[in-house]
Amino acid sequence: MVIFCVVLLEKGDRMRLLLCSCMCVLCVISLGAMQLQHITVDSLLSPSYECVRKQKTQEALRHFMGEVHQGSLWVDACCSGGGYRAMVATAGFVKGLQEIGLWDSLCSMSCLSGSTWMYGPFMAKNESINVFIDQLRTHITQESFFNNLIPTLSRLAKKIEYKYAQIREVQIVDLFGGLLADRLMGELGRTAQTISFCDFNDSLYIDNYPQPIFTVVYPEVIERCCWFNTSEYHHIEVTPELTHVAFSDIFMPTEQLGVYTKRDVVLSELFGDIMQTLTLGSLLGFCGSAYAANVKEIMNTLIESLIEKFESLSRTDGELQRGIFLRELLASLKAGRIAPGRVPNFTHTDDEEICLVDAGVVCNIPLLPLLERKTPLILICDASDGLGTQEGRYPQLYKAEELARRFALPFPSLRPEHAERIHDCAFVFKRNAAGALDPMLPTIIYFFNTIDKGTFEFLYTQEEFDGIVNHMYNAVVQSAESIRQEISEKNS
Known part of the structure; x- marks a missing residue:
């Protein structure tokens, strides 16, 4: 398509140029259609899942x-x-x-x-399950969720720094989700902060787990009149393979959820090999965002510790651009600009981003x-x-x-x-x-x-x-x- 359009442009024909423009638009629409395909109830489970999991369950x-x-x-x-x-x-x-x-x-x-x-x-x-319950008991009976934050911050710092470089704000769900991952999956070490929901695809078939369906909602502001607006909540279900707006034709691969594609290409050169897909910890933060909002006052303790950590990083890091990111982040934290959880928009609305909220609301x-x-x-x-x-x-x-x-x-x-x-x-x-x-x-x-x-x-x-x-x-x-x-x- 691109080669064909270049040939038309070289010929300088106005009609051909118009035709080329139309074809490019159609090409973009076609690519978009490939991304947001029609989905039916029967296809909510992938063929591989249908073949393997349902046979086992029967x-x-x-x-x-x-x-x-x-x-x-x-x-x-x-x-x-x-x-x-x-x-x-x-x-x-x-x-x-x-x-x-x-x-x-x-x-x-x-x-x-x-x-x-x-x-x-x-x-x-x-x-x-017995080993898991024993570990869980230890986690939530021997240490308060917000105690001993500094060791956790050393594992969170680079992730939060990278997130801030993407969107220029600190999302409280990332802080909260990172803490959840550290508190509930600490046995995994650094993997607790990098594992993604998509990583469960293989274990679904190999290790005999029921398909996990995690649910969130996003609010859409509906203008009722010039002085009165309301919010309508749309349900989103997230599986390791597919993210789907309930009762709609809108879905996307879960590995693309939360990825700022254009920005990530540049940032990967600055930050190296950092996972771009939404991590499991961040997803847990989105799913429990109501709790993140309610513990915001306690999270101020975490913010103070983050400032301390990032000040230390900015003194020792020699990369100029990363140093700029760190100084901006520090200023943002001190100004108290903590944003709600957002991801790039993949829904029917025109907004660049959407907020994902605990579906319990x-x-x-x-x-x-x-x-x-x-x-x-x-x-x-x-x-x-x-x-x-x-x-x-x-x-x-x-x-x-x-x-x-x-x-x-x-x-x-x-x-x-x-x-x-x-x-x-x-x-x-x-x-x-x-x-x-x-x-x-x-x-x-x-x-x-x-x-x-x-x-x-x-x-x-x-x-x-x-x-x-x-x-x-x-x-x-x-x-x-x-x-x-x-x-x-x-x-x-």
């Missing part, structure tokens, strides 16, 4: 059921936000699923905020990705704040129902008389508004945590940690036969 489901399992039924899991409380509850939930033999039967697990803090590090470390249970995939049976671990043990008290599930209605998705009735209790902390929802069984509705098995622990608390006692883990573990294990019954009924 075999595992037959083993779990203890009988010849026929049909195309699959099972997914969904874990809520809720800070460290959700992280710990998700660990107990996963341990319970492994204990009863259902973990290998899961195709996907959608996560939000605190549950991403469990599942991301769990996959990254690739340890057994809309609904704390990330059910939408699984409803969009038309999952027949969904297991939920809800560790949201303030849950009780009485029927009718599942506020986040009601929010999920409202979202399902908004997108015209089938959803079972949540009326107390239609809920079937299978455990003190578990219900089954599978009936329609008339109370009848409907094969078009997903069956939802809803487990919830009732042990109270503040959402913004980052230090646990061993008793508090073990209490939440064992609570969710026991709820799942003691409901094993009920789960088998629901799978059998749904599959019949």
